[in-house]
Amino acid sequence: MSLDRKIAYINLTTGDVEVKPIPLDVRRKFLGGRGLDAYLLLNHSEKGCDPLGPDNPLIVSGGILTATCASATARTHVMAKSPLTGLLGSCNMGGFFAPEMAWAGFHHLVIKGKAKKPSYIYIHNGEIQIRDAKNIWGKTTTDAQWAIRDELDDQEVKSLVCGPAGENLVAFANVMTGIKNAGGRTGMGAVMGSKNLKAIACRGTMDINIAHPVEALEYNKRFIDQITSAKVNKTQGTLGTPMIWGATNSWGGVRTRNFQYNQCEYADDIEPEAIDDICEDTMGPYHMSGCFGCQVHCRAQYRIPSGPLKGKYEEGPEYTSQGAFGGETDTPRAETVLVGNHLVDQYGMDNLETGSLISWAMELYEKGIISSKDTDGLDLRFGNDEAVLEMIERICFRKGKVADALANGGIPASKTFGKDSFSYLIQVKGMSNLHSDERATPGLALNIATSSRGSDHLRSRPAIDLYHLPEEVLQKIYGSPIPYDGKLSSEHTEYIGKPWQVFWQENCYMGVDCLGICKYHTTFLGATLPNYEDWPKVLYYNTGLEFTPEELWDISRRCNMIERLFNLREGLTRNDLEKGDMLNHRYFDEPTRRGAIDVVGRVIDKKKFVKMVDEFYEHKGLDKKGNPKTETLKQLGLENEPSHML
Amino acid sequence: MAVDTNKESGAESLRKTRTYGKFRCHNPTCMGRLEPKPGDDHVKCPVCTSEFRVAWIKEGFPRIRGPVWEVNKKLAEEAFKKRWGDK
Numbered sequence: 001m002s003l004d005r006k007i008a009y010i011n012l013t014t015g016d017v018e019v020k021p022i023p024l025d026v027r028r029k030f031l032g033g034r035g036l037d038a039y040l041l042l043n044h045s046e047k048g049c050d051p052l053g054p055d056n057p058l059i060v061s062g063g064i065l066t067a068t069c070a071s072a073t074a075r076t077h078v079m080a081k082s083p084l085t086g087l088l089g090s091c092n093m094g095g096f097f098a099p100e101m102a103w104a105g106f107h108h109l110v111i112k113g114k115a116k117k118p119s120y121i122y123i124h125n126g127e128i129q130i131r132d133a134k135n136i137w138g139k140t141t142t143d144a145q146w147a148i149r150d151e152l153d154d155q156e157v158k159s160l161v162c163g164p165a166g167e168n169l170v171a172f173a174n175v176m177t178g179i180k181n182a183g184g185r186t187g188m189g190a191v192m193g194s195k196n197l198k199a200i201a202c203r204g205t206m207d208i209n210i211a212h213p214v215e216a217l218e219y220n221k222r223f224i225d226q227i228t229s230a231k232v233n234k235t236q237g238t239l240g241t242p243m244i245w246g247a248t249n250s251w252g253g254v255r256t257r258n259f260q261y262n263q264c265e266y267a268d269d270i271e272p273e274a275i276d277d278i279c280e281d282t283m284g285p286y287h288m289s290g291c292f293g294c295q296v297h298c299r300a301q302y303r304i305p306s307g308p309l310k311g312k313y314e315e316g317p318e319y320t321s322q323g324a325f326g327g328e329t330d331t332p333r334a335e336t337v338l339v340g341n342h343l344v345d346q347y348g349m350d351n352l353e354t355g356s357l358i359s360w361a362m363e364l365y366e367k368g369i370i371s372s373k374d375t376d377g378l379d380l381r382f383g384n385d386e387a388v389l390e391m392i393e394r395i396c397f398r399k400g401k402v403a404d405a406l407a408n409g410g411i412p413a414s415k416t417f418g419k420d421s422f423s424y425l426i427q428v429k430g431m432s433n434l435h436s437d438e439r440a441t442p443g444l445a446l447n448i449a450t451s452s453r454g455s456d457h458l459r460s461r462p463a464i465d466l467y468h469l470p471e472e473v474l475q476k477i478y479g480s481p482i483p484y485d486g487k488l489s490s491e492h493t494e495y496i497g498k499p500w501q502v503f504w505q506e507n508c509y510m511g512v513d514c515l516g517i518c519k520y521h522t523t524f525l526g527a528t529l530p531n532y533e534d535w536p537k538v539l540y541y542n543t544g545l546e547f548t549p550e551e552l553w554d555i556s557r558r559c560n561m562i563e564r565l566f567n568l569r570e571g572l573t574r575n576d577l578e579k580g581d582m583l584n585h586r587y588f589d590e591p592t593r594r595g596a597i598d599v600v601g602r603v604i605d606k607k608k609f610v611k612m613v614d615e616f617y618e619h620k621g622l623d624k625k626g627n628p629k630t631e632t633l634k635q636l637g638l639e640n641e642p643s644h645m646l
Numbered sequence: 647m648a649v650d651t652n653k654e655s656g657a658e659s660l661r662k663t664r665t666y667g668k669f670r671c672h673n674p675t676c677m678g679r680l681e682p683k684p685g686d687d688h689v690k691c692p693v694c695t696s697e698f699r700v701a702w703i704k705e706g707f708p709r710i711r712g713p714v715w716e717v718n719k720k721l722a723e724e725a726f727k728k729r730w731g732d733k
Contacts, residue, residue, distance in 0.1 A: 238703050250712045251672035266715055273701050468677035480656050493674050533655035596673040600722040601729035
């Protein structure tokens with residue numbers, strides 16, 4: 001049974017390991033995955049702890065459904081206090097690691113302390129060892145994984161690793177598994193590096209009993225049909241996620257030249273069909289693959305087609321790399337995107353943060369705030385492909401003044417660069433915005449402003465808001481499982497109803513992150529994909545646990561509130577530009593200049609934005625300052641946190 | 647029991663609203679449904695005059711590959727000037 005998967009507390013300083021079961025009442029409150037991780041983080045960290053110090057707990061998990069008969073339960077979640085933001089650190093990745101960890105007996109790891117020398121953790125069928133990583137330290141993310149397999153003489157071992165960027169404490173270093181499965185954003189790879197922890201390797205052959213196996217398989221057929229029949233997933237299975245960037249660029253929703261434009265014109269070379277042609281030319285017609293138990297197959301495979309790295313195998317690129325190394329830096333050339341994608345994967349560095357910071361530095365260079373003297377002669381102008389790729393390497397290895405500053409993250413770098421550099425930095429809570437531009441989409445602007453881990457699209461984005469769905473369809477989606485009698489608007493340039501949509505999506509995404517399911521299998525990019533009404537069935541057949549949709553909604557709210565409590569404890573205040581739910585002034589002051597007719601000339605209306613935040617807080621049960629009301633905590637059963645149940 | 651095995655969920659019931667062979671104009675307040683003919687590689691929105699290049703995922707499944715840059719850029723520049731003057 002997946003419910004008998006355990007939690008292990010590993011102290012790298014002392015070498016002590018303690019294993020505990022996860023009580024059912026804890027499961028009923030937090031399910032597993034990201035939600036339970038948030039509970040563990042709040043309970044196992046002290047206020048103000050150093051993100052790169054030994055007391056910052058690194059928490060690794062699978063969801064409650066991981067490795068069961070349910071579809072696409074591949075997701076691994078990692079959480080700690082973030083070295084990038086000083087607030088919640090959280091990342092989520094696909095691949096095959098979390099299922100292997102579940103087969104090895106564990107759903108959650110809480111890792112504290114710091115190893116005396118480079119080490120890795122090996123988990124095999126309930127046993128945990130801390131091993132010497134001297135032969136692995138310094139290796140790229142894939143070389144490290146293959147070296148661990150060779151050392152353990154087992155090619156089925158799945159590892160989660162940090163790359164050179166994590167070892168060098170780059171504040172936005174990733175954890176990685178496989179070729180391109182990236183636990184990006186918020187620098188969890190740097191937390192690994194700070195603990196001298198190169199990798200966590202798992203190998204498991206322990207059965208996971210299914211509560212109602214026949215029904216679970218039968219229902220999964222229905223679930224899979226729902227997933228694979230969606231138009232968005234059919235497109236993703238053909239073109240991969242580049243179709244997202246392509247569509248967004250088409251109407252003018254992407255950042256270009258940092259934040260000066262909202263469309264990358266003449267980007268034909270990096271359009272999804274162009275990337276797909278390269279994948280087909282270099283890997284053949286069957287170049288799409290997928291994560292554990294997933295039928296969408298959105299992962300492309302390619303070889304770099306030209307240049308010094310010609311022939312190198314890689315996976316992706318995701319839409320994020322198109323945005324990071326094509327659009328933002330105004331270098332819409334396939335080779336730059338494909339090589340940039342390869343480098344950040346190998347170094348274990350967040351593509352979105354890297355591309356954003358390079359494009360920010362390019363704007364500072366353009367405005368004379370940094371000069372070629374600061375860049376050691378590198379011509380850091382927009383459109384310079386070589387400069388983009390050079391900067392990726394410099395940041396990873398902290399070479400030179402500018403790159404070393406950028407490696408610490410945008411806000412610390414702005415203090416190094418001085419002048420008005422901070423005002424050009426497109427970030428929320430210290431994390432750079434992804435490659436999108438939300439000036440024409442108030443709902444999406446609210447999403448990035450209030451997201452728990454900083455400016456981010458994967459925590460509360462109402463992406464289906466862009467589809468102009470009829471209001472009755474919106475009511476059907478957003479009016480369940482909790483009735484909503486407010487107005488909703490089909491117009492994504494409107495402000496009406498968006499706070500509820502963002503609140504609903506925040507809960508929906510927390511739900512899938514607790515289950516361990518990919519977001520492409522819920523109401524993220526497709527309006528017809530499973531959510532609260534569907535999940536009780538999957539949960540019941542696989543685990544035997546009964547929940548109503550309303551109960552799952554409450555669990556999601558509870559877990560989101562735990563994240564909020566952590567952020568408040570670490571200094572979140574509503575209007576703080578560095579640690580608050582606030583957008584850069586450019587959203588309010590500088591109109592969009594490109595895109596579709598009704599996208600051009602848009603800014604976010606600040607008064608309406610403030611009203612949206614008020615309304616969003618009201619839905620969450622927060623007061624006007626963003627703090628939880630006493631009755632909200634009581635209703636969610638959080639009035640005694642931290643409660644140290646685990 | 648919390649699980650009603652036969653009931654169709656809201657998300658499942660929305661499947662019948664899917665449209666095939668069409669896509670929406672990318673101009674937000676237009677969003678008219680456009681239906682390119684099989685094999686077409688361009689489409690012009692009859693309502694807002696935006697123009698798009700068309701790609702085909704497979705037969706009967708078109709998608710917008712991107713704008714016709716020159717046309718939509720001109721439309722955008724005119725729209726910007728109307729809203730913001732020469733700023």
